[in-house]
Amino acid sequence: MISAPARVGAHVSEIDTPALLIELDALERNIRRMQERIAGTRLRLRPHAKTHKSTAIANMQVAAGAVGVCCQKVSEAEIMVDGGIGDVLISNEVVGAAKLDRVSALARRARIAVCVDDADNVQQLAAAAEKFGAKLDALVELNVGADRCGVETAAEAVHLAAAIAKTKSLRFAGLQAYHGAAQHLRAHADRRREIESAAGKVSDAVEVLRRNGLECGLVSGAGTGTFEFEIASGVYNELQVGSYVFMDADYGRNQDRDGAPISEFENSLFLLATVMSTPAAERAIVDAGLKALSVDSGMPLVAGCDGVSYARAADEHGRLDVGGNHRFKLGEMIRLIPGHCDPTVNLHDWFVCIRKEHVESVWPVSARGAVF
Amino acid sequence: MISAPARVGAHVSEIDTPALLIELDALERNIRRMQERIAGTRLRLRPHAKTHKSTAIANMQVAAGAVGVCCQKVSEAEIMVDGGIGDVLISNEVVGAAKLDRVSALARRARIAVCVDDADNVQQLAAAAEKFGAKLDALVELNVGADRCGVETAAEAVHLAAAIAKTKSLRFAGLQAYHGAAQHLRAHADRRREIESAAGKVSDAVEVLRRNGLECGLVSGAGTGTFEFEIASGVYNELQVGSYVFMDADYGRNQDRDGAPISEFENSLFLLATVMSTPAAERAIVDAGLKALSVDSGMPLVAGCDGVSYARAADEHGRLDVGGNHRFKLGEMIRLIPGHCDPTVNLHDWFVCIRKEHVESVWPVSARGAVF
Numbered sequence: 106m107i108s109a110p111a112r113v114g115a116h117v118s119e120i121d122t123p124a125l126l127i128e129l130d131a132l133e134r135n136i137r138r139m140q141e142r143i144a145g146t147r148l149r150l151r152p153h154a155k156t157h158k159s160t161a162i163a164n165m166q167v168a169a170g171a172v173g174v175c176c177q178k179v180s181e182a183e184i185m186v187d188g189g190i191g192d193v194l195i196s197n198e199v200v201g202a203a204k205l206d207r208v209s210a211l212a213r214r215a216r217i218a219v220c221v222d223d224a225d226n227v228q229q230l231a232a233a234a235e236k237f238g239a240k241l242d243a244l245v246e247l248n249v250g251a252d253r254c255g256v257e258t259a260a261e262a263v264h265l266a267a268a269i270a271k272t273k274s275l276r277f278a279g280l281q282a283y284h285g286a287a288q289h290l291r292a293h294a295d296r297r298r299e300i301e302s303a304a305g306k307v308s309d310a311v312e313v314l315r316r317n318g319l320e321c322g323l324v325s326g327a328g329t330g331t332f333e334f335e336i337a338s339g340v341y342n343e344l345q346v347g348s349y350v351f352m353d354a355d356y357g358r359n360q361d362r363d364g365a366p367i368s369e370f371e372n373s374l375f376l377l378a379t380v381m382s383t384p385a386a387e388r389a390i391v392d393a394g395l396k397a398l399s400v401d402s403g404m405p406l407v408a409g410c411d412g413v414s415y416a417r418a419a420d421e422h423g424r425l426d427v428g429g430n431h432r433f434k435l436g437e438m439i440r441l442i443p444g445h446c447d448p449t450v451n452l453h454d455w456f457v458c459i460r461k462e463h464v465e466s467v468w469p470v471s472a473r474g475a476v477f
Numbered sequence: 478m479i480s481a482p483a484r485v486g487a488h489v490s491e492i493d494t495p496a497l498l499i500e501l502d503a504l505e506r507n508i509r510r511m512q513e514r515i516a517g518t519r520l521r522l523r524p525h526a527k528t529h530k531s532t533a534i535a536n537m538q539v540a541a542g543a544v545g546v547c548c549q550k551v552s553e554a555e556i557m558v559d560g561g562i563g564d565v566l567i568s569n570e571v572v573g574a575a576k577l578d579r580v581s582a583l584a585r586r587a588r589i590a591v592c593v594d595d596a597d598n599v600q601q602l603a604a605a606a607e608k609f610g611a612k613l614d615a616l617v618e619l620n621v622g623a624d625r626c627g628v629e630t631a632a633e634a635v636h637l638a639a640a641i642a643k644t645k646s647l648r649f650a651g652l653q654a655y656h657g658a659a660q661h662l663r664a665h666a667d668r669r670r671e672i673e674s675a676a677g678k679v680s681d682a683v684e685v686l687r688r689n690g691l692e693c694g695l696v697s698g699a700g701t702g703t704f705e706f707e708i709a710s711g712v713y714n715e716l717q718v719g720s721y722v723f724m725d726a727d728y729g730r731n732q733d734r735d736g737a738p739i740s741e742f743e744n745s746l747f748l749l750a751t752v753m754s755t756p757a758a759e760r761a762i763v764d765a766g767l768k769a770l771s772v773d774s775g776m777p778l779v780a781g782c783d784g785v786s787y788a789r790a791a792d793e794h795g796r797l798d799v800g801g802n803h804r805f806k807l808g809e810m811i812r813l814i815p816g817h818c819d820p821t822v823n824l825h826d827w828f829v830c831i832r833k834e835h836v837e838s839v840w841p842v843s844a845r846g847a848v849f
Contacts, residue, residue, distance in 0.1 A: 106478050107552060107846045121575045121849045155792060177793045180479060197793065200753040200764070200808055203493045222754055223807055253794055254754035254762050285791060381572040382594055382626035390626050392572070395773050395820045397848050401790070418773070419657060420527060420819050421549045421569065421848075422625055435595055436572055447792050448767040451824070454846045473846075474479045474826045476769050476793075477493045 106469070111457045115464045120457055122379040122438065123393035125450065127351075127458040129465055131373035132162070135350050138370060140170045143344065148336060151175055151194060151325065153347030156447050158472035159456065160188025162350060175325075175345045179204045179211070180475035186215040188471060194218040194325065196281055196345060198246070198254055200226060204477065205233035209241065218242035218323075220281045222255050227268045227275070234274035242278035243269045244323060247310055249303035251285040259313035266319040279323030280314075282307045283345060288330030289355060289402075293362045300334035308340045329370070330359055353446040355402040375408060375440040376449070377457070378423065380433045389425040389433040393441065394418045399448035405441035415441060478841075483829045487836045492829055494751040494810065495765035497822065499723075499830045501837055503745035504534070507722050510742065512542045515716065520708060523547055523566060523697065525719030528819050530844035531828065532560025534722060547697075547717045551576045551583070552847035558587040560843060566590040566697065568653055568717060570618070570626055572598060576849065577605035581613065590614035590695075592653045594627050599640045599647070606646035614650035615641045616695060619682055621675035623657040631685035638691045651695030652686075654679045655717060660702030661727060661774075665734045672706035680712045701742070702731055725818040727774040747780060747812040748821070749829070750795065752805045761805040763787075763795040765813065770795070771820035777813040787813060 110121040120126070143150055152166045154174040163174045163185055173192025176182040182193045192215065199208050199219050211217055212234065221227050221243050234241045245265045248255035256262055262280070269277040287299035303326075311321045325343040327335035329352075335341040348356055351374035359367045376398060382390035395418050398405055405423075407413045412429035423441075427433065443449040451473055458466040482493040492498070515522055524538045526546040535546045535557055545564025548554040554565045564587065571580050571591045583589055584606065593599050593615050606613045617637045620627035628634055634652070641649040659671035675698075683693045697715040699707035701724075707713040720728055723746035731739045750765035767790050770777055777795075779785045784801035795813075799805065815821040822828075823845055830838040 107849070110849060119575075122573070123848050198753050201494065201751050203491075222756060225807060248756065252760070253791065253796065254756060256756070379573055381570050384594060384620065384626060384628070388624070393848075395771065395817075396823045399767065400773055401767050419625065424625065435597060445767075451768045452846070453848070474824070476495050476765075476825070477479070477482060 106454050109455045109467045111464045111467055113464050113467060117377070117459055117462045117464070118438065120377055120464070122377050123397040124377045124457050125453045125455065126375040126377045126440065127456050128373045128375070129458050129460045131371040132350060135370045135373055136166055136169050139346060139349050143336065146336065147342060149343045151343050151345055152350070153196070153345050154181060154185055154472070156347035156450065157350055158450055158470050158475065159468055160185060160190070160471045161468045163188065163190050173216070178475050178477060179208045180477040181472040182217065183207065183211055184472040184475060186211055190215070192216045196220060196283065196325070198222055198226065199230065205229055206237070209233040209237035209239045212239035212241050213237060216242070218244060218278055220244050220246040221265055221269070222246045224265060224268055227265060227272070231272035231274050239274065241275050243275045244278050244281040244325065246281040247307060249282045249284045249306055249326070250287060250299055251283065253285065259310040262310050263314055263317045263319065266314055267317065270319060277319060279321035279325065280307060280310060282324060282326040282341070283328065284326065284331065285328065288328040289359065290330070291358060291360050293360055296331050297334050300331045300338065304335070304338035304340045311340065329356055348446055351446040354406045354442050354444045357442070372442050374443065374446055376405065376443055378439055378441055380435060380437045380439065383433055383435055386432070387427050389427055391423040391425060391439060392421070393423050394421045396420055397452060398423070398441065398443055399445050399452065401448060402445035405443050408440040408442055410439060478826050481827045481839045483836045483839055485836050485839060489749070489831055489834045489836070490810065492749055492836070494749050495769040496749045496829050497825045497827065498747040498749045498812065499828050500745045500747070501830050501832045503743040504722060507742045507745055508538055508541050511718060511721050515708065518708065519714060521715045523715050523717055524722070525568070525717050526553060526557055526844070528719035528822065529722055530822055530842050530847065531840055532557060532562070532843045533840045535560065535562050545588070550847050550849060551580045552849040553844045554589065555579065555583055556844040556847060558583055562587070564588045568592060568655065568697070570594055570598065571602065577601055578609070581605040581609035581611045584611035584613050585609060588614070590616060590650055592616050592618040592626070593637060593641070594618045596637060596640055599637060599644070603644035603646050611646065613647050615647045616650050616653040616697065618653040619679060621654045621656045621678055621698070622659060622671055623655065625657065631682040634682050635686055635689045635691065638686055639689065642691060649691060651693035651697065652679060652682060654696060654698040654713070655700065656698065656703065657700065660700040661731065662702070663730060663732050665732055668703050669706050672703045672710065676707070676710035676712045683712065701728055720818055723818040726778045726814050726816045729814070744814050746815065746818055748777065748815055750811055750813055752807060752809045752811065755805055755807055758804070759799050761797040761799055763797060763811060764793070765795050766790045766793045768792055769824060770813065770815055771817050771824065773820060774817035777815050780812040780814055782811060
């Protein structure tokens, strides 16, 4: 692991770049706002830790009222449990002997739930948990439009839920119903229509399961782009939102019901970069490229610099197109708003957390590289 | 840092996934072949370590005849020196007080060269080196078509070279002239034309510098896509090729003079992934997405599976489109050829190195995350 790019107490201008920057005031407001959104409802908040991969932030979310976190990988869940999180839903299928052993061992020391969409996998999971003397919660994943994992029909859900209920080591805990493909539909009406359709499918499955004596304790799903619709559905009772803690350029392109950019949550995550070459008036080169920023959802935005765009990412360089009268000086620092926060965070070993332009904390990205 | 996904001696089927896999026989052949390409010429090989970020591989390259390595970042160079590499060219500008101190300190214990394209930067670099009692080689970077860093004209190169030569702590070592934008032009004739043009510009600059009493000891550049033309130019005397050790899907789309895919180097790097969901006949989901593969240069290829394509990467999932009669089983492993090797390697903490389907070594990706 690379040494940290800043020391606590330093001024922001002393941070070595490129570095992930968290504005703590904004982060704290985002965490508080999401918790307020479910106050007075029967919903539970289980933020997705795949966004931040930080036990520090996970513990802040739990302290604010979250019931635990979601992870996407067993190795991520191990790190969250090591960091003090006692209740983790792996919102994903767990396949392969090594992972089945690890998740079962982990369930000896925390409450762990996993998702399933395959009958053989249910048996393998049960056998591994039994071997470790562990109990695991299992949710059946229902495909509600993302066309990724998950069963298609209520009948298949009943088949799997019944298989789970028959085992000694697994407990049927409900449904996983996350609609990833709906999160970045730009129009409010499009996102609402997709989630209404998903909620209808979920509601039918819950009812068919109930008629078969299989109660869904949990109906878990939702992301930052759609959570208001899952709340409104009356079907979901747990939210798995992740990106709201940081936001990013891609989520910033989503529109609210009036067609304006959504504004409920603030950008709290930035990439601090330095201008390392000013070879021409219309071009400046910064020290952050593909290894410091994920460009899968588009280029980052340049915060607070009108007329300047981040035009191209090479492995270690970013090219700024400089319009108007803006002129950069060599060594000048800029803040970039990442195109996509989750894979960008996963590139870095450290968060440099600032308040009033000074470093207050330096946190490891605890589960960086936790791909297994 | 995440624990390793395999133990030495294990069969490939026991590796936890997703994991970076190196076929050692292919890696060794690639290293040998590139060295053979310059045998009998006056060229030196200085492979780029930004591709592999591994001190193990850097040492193999030096053992095969390389004079040292290139790095793109000071923190990368520190790790290479710590790992036994005594001669490092940072093929990039070094800007900012923290980095200037670090590179100067590093030059106390290894031969270090850096690039410059700015007169103020020359003075800052000289002052830092003097403070540490260090000597640094400095190359003037010339823009030969990538439109990134680098000066445009021979006159500017003379101005900077003279400024370098006047300092006590820097030595003018020559020209950096890498044409990144030419590496992935598909047609052989297009790549040749670009490098012929670059070499003409370099040749003019070398001559103008010489007339001003400034001798270019080094003319360094070239990448895996174009090195044959830099060799042929008679102007370059050092090659900075990186990707040839691994190759990737993007380089595999380059054509040779007959229009066939280039075939001089082999794919030695793969991402081992597991099928974690088989929800429909025409779709399979693997456990490797954006956090295990960089998709900036296109999707990975599925090795040895005709009719199967990796169609879409989500954060932690990859969707395979399954055509023809191919059917995947849950838990089945596949090998993906990354779209772009450099940023893909940078996502991982470990290389699992295999020979005859068994793990022979597990190497850390020593400089992973070395973005500073």
